Amino acid sequence: xxxxxxxxxxxxxxxxxxxxxxxxxxxxxxxxxxxxxxxxxxxxxxxxxxxxxxxxxxxxxxxxxxxxxxxxxxxxxxxxxxxxxxxxxxxxxxxxxxxxxxxxxxxxxxxxxxxxxxxxxxxxxxxxxxxxxxxxxxxxxxxxxxxxxxxxxxxxxxxxxxxxxxxxxxxxxxxxxxxxxxxxxxxxxxxxxxxxxxxxxxxxxxxxxxxxxxxxxxxxxxxxxxxxxxxxxxxxxxxxxxxxxxxxxxxxxxxxxxxxxxxxxxxxxxxxxxxxxxxxxxxxxxxxxxxxxxxxxxxxxxxxxxxxxxxxxxxxxxxxxxxxxxxxxxxxxxxxxxxxxxxxxxxxxxxxxxxxxxxxxxxxxxxxxxxxxxxxxxxxxxxxxxxxxxxxxxxxxxxxxxxxxxxxxxxxxxxxxxxxxxxxxxxxxxxxxxxxxxxxxxxxxxxxxxxxxxxxxxxxxxxxxxxxxxxxxxxxxxx
Ligand code: TXE
Numbered sequence: 001x002x003x004x005x006x007x008x009x010x011x012x013x014x015x016x017x018x019x020x021x022x023x024x025x026x027x028x029x030x031x032x033x034x035x036x037x038x039x040x041x042x043x044x045x046x047x048x049x050x051x052x053x054x055x056x057x058x059x060x061x062x063x064x065x066x067x068x069x070x071x072x073x074x075x076x077x078x079x080x081x082x083x084x085x086x087x088x089x090x091x092x093x094x095x096x097x098x099x100x101x102x103x104x105x106x107x108x109x110x111x112x113x114x115x116x117x118x119x120x121x122x123x124x125x126x127x128x129x130x131x132x133x134x135x136x137x138x139x140x141x142x143x144x145x146x147x148x149x150x151x152x153x154x155x156x157x158x159x160x161x162x163x164x165x166x167x168x169x170x171x172x173x174x175x176x177x178x179x180x181x182x183x184x185x186x187x188x189x190x191x192x193x194x195x196x197x198x199x200x201x202x203x204x205x206x207x208x209x210x211x212x213x214x215x216x217x218x219x220x221x222x223x224x225x226x227x228x229x230x231x232x233x234x235x236x237x238x239x240x241x242x243x244x245x246x247x248x249x250x251x252x253x254x255x256x257x258x259x260x261x262x263x264x265x266x267x268x269x270x271x272x273x274x275x276x277x278x279x280x281x282x283x284x285x286x287x288x289x290x291x292x293x294x295x296x297x298x299x300x301x302x303x304x305x306x307x308x309x310x311x312x313x314x315x316x317x318x319x320x321x322x323x324x325x326x327x328x329x330x331x332x333x334x335x336x337x338x339x340x341x342x343x344x345x346x347x348x349x350x351x352x353x354x355x356x357x358x359x360x361x362x363x364x365x366x367x368x369x370x371x372x373x374x375x376x377x378x379x380x381x382x383x384x385x386x387x388x389x390x391x392x393x394x395x396x397x398x399x400x401x402x403x404x405x406x407x408x409x410x411x412x413x414x415x416x417x418x419x420x421x422x423x424x425x426x427x428x429x430x431x432x433x434x435x436x437x438x439x440x441x442x443x444x445x446x447x448x449x450x451x452x453x454x455x456x457x458x459x460x461x462x463x464x465x466x467x468x469x470x471x472x473x474x475x476x477x478x479x
Pocket of ligand 1: 146174176204205211212214225228234249251282383
């Protein structure tokens, strides 16, 4: 199936008529093609967005909210179709796409449809000076949203919904590796009555199509989720043009387990936080640190549970681990397993590719647990972004805190303990944008979301996203 660009409410072939193959990770087949969009296509998308902006930015909040709610309902009504498309495009189990990805894409629109009606700005009375200041929060204009392949529609809509709720018009690009659900979203937006040009979706490679978006002189803000190296490149490109940037990048998140935790709950959740979505979530707890007194027990129990995970075709309901997203990505993850061995890491389970009968060319990999001799080895420092976790014991709270913070990333952290004082001490000192205590990936969409250090700049979520997608202007009136 061929995908098209969605520009000004219509579907278009790329102007160059150049196409990129789209692979199905479950069997390695090419099952469609996507536009290899050029600068000219991005310019067309920009022109459509620019012409839609004056009217959309003056559309009442009630009307914007009504349309966003209709998009949310449209996603819900197409749950099965979208989940199937997501699973086929990405390799993730269909059960996961149905339970998490697509419902969350719908929630993103519902959440920002409501949030925009509650968004308020400040006023400051300048006492003794007979003046009042108020802050206008104005729509920015045309903004760019660029998203990755791991949670395709989930993250695409996480950016688009607040951008258009705040009155902007958007030029968006999903990952070229997983373009399908973004393509299907276009039709849903038309059916929901989103005015033409408010959202424009261009498909293509990061280095050409994405590059044309980030270097476009009149696309004033960029919200990006993806790899840290790409984020650094975007920052370098956008800085001299003084664009507003929100960068949500990689992570190498510590999962810190103390002996006093609720053990069964911790064990069950740790399997999830290690391997959900084949470990391809920037929030996965990929470095597991376990207090020495329960280390051996944890090791045995964890490995036993991980071995029970079923690697299989994403369309099967009993599949726990589907296919990795692409062949190059599988190769990258496999390389890290090799590196782990060279660094004297001990593979406690997994480590090998899996052949799924009937789908021999799919990109399947066993969930892998590596016991590392030191926290400084590469597999403990670099983002692998696959079904691979490291484990090692720790003795004291100070030791584990140091190891937790001794990476370049700072996205999220998980703590398992019932000691309140320790919870407070640790969560205040851990270098991460998000700390989960006795849980993982529990999301309240009102909370600030993002990372520190090499995990990015800025926060999205709730009013933070609406602040990002608006320009504050102070108006001072003397009376
Ligand atoms: O991401 P890229 P990749 C990490 C993970 C993974 C690594 C690389 O470790 O192995 O990053 O993945 C677009 N201008 N994460 O190469 O390239 C690209 O087309 C503008 C973590 O797939 O960063 C896609 O739409 N855009 C992560 C998006 O950027 C450009 C999720 C992300 O792709 C561009 C994914 C350019 N010059 C990978 N170059 C997370 N934080 O969740 C690329 N793109």
